[in-house]
Amino acid sequence: MLDEKERLTDSLITQKYIAHGYNTAATEAANSQLMDTFMNILRDEQQIHKEIFNEMKSRGWYQPKEANMNDIRQNFSKWSQELQRVQSNALQAGAKQAGTQQIGVQQTGYQTGIPQYGFQAGIGMPQTNEMQQQNMYRSPQNPMI
């Protein structure tokens, strides 16, 4: 037979496992009503987990080690910078993509307006960069390129 501490530990692990199952079940539910059911139960499972955790903690059977204050500070500064880096990268990539899309729009207009391909660029077509010119001369056989 398990002792008191082992029983509580077993219950805690069971709760963790069950909560994990409900999280997956809610995430993969196509039916909204069922999703709500899973999420409501998930919340209750987490509360049970917390109650068991508190019982263990009050008996000194579960003492999570506190993180080092310097590690916390270092992490804060590191991840603050990371957010800036990721966001500015995404913005730059977005600016490039917006440029490409603009070319696409111009081409569509040009293709519908003038059905011939390989015509001389420059007639009513703004030439802003080399990439745009290459796009204008692309072969009609490979519209995806």
Next chain:
Amino acid sequence: MQLTEMELFHIQEQLRSEALAIAKCMTSARQSTDPRLQQMYSRVADRHRSHYETILRNVQNVAPQGQFQTQY
């Protein structure tokens, strides 16, 4: 209302887990020597039982027993 195979799979998994949790809590309530923990285990068992019944009701709504029998 319909259920996907994935949903039915998760329903079975969770019902299985809840049933086991009920059994374990009932055993723990009996084995524990701490009255406070005995009570906690009993209450938790009741909550798991309530989860089990809630899920079962969802299944029943999708496929009522009467409809089930006429189909097969």
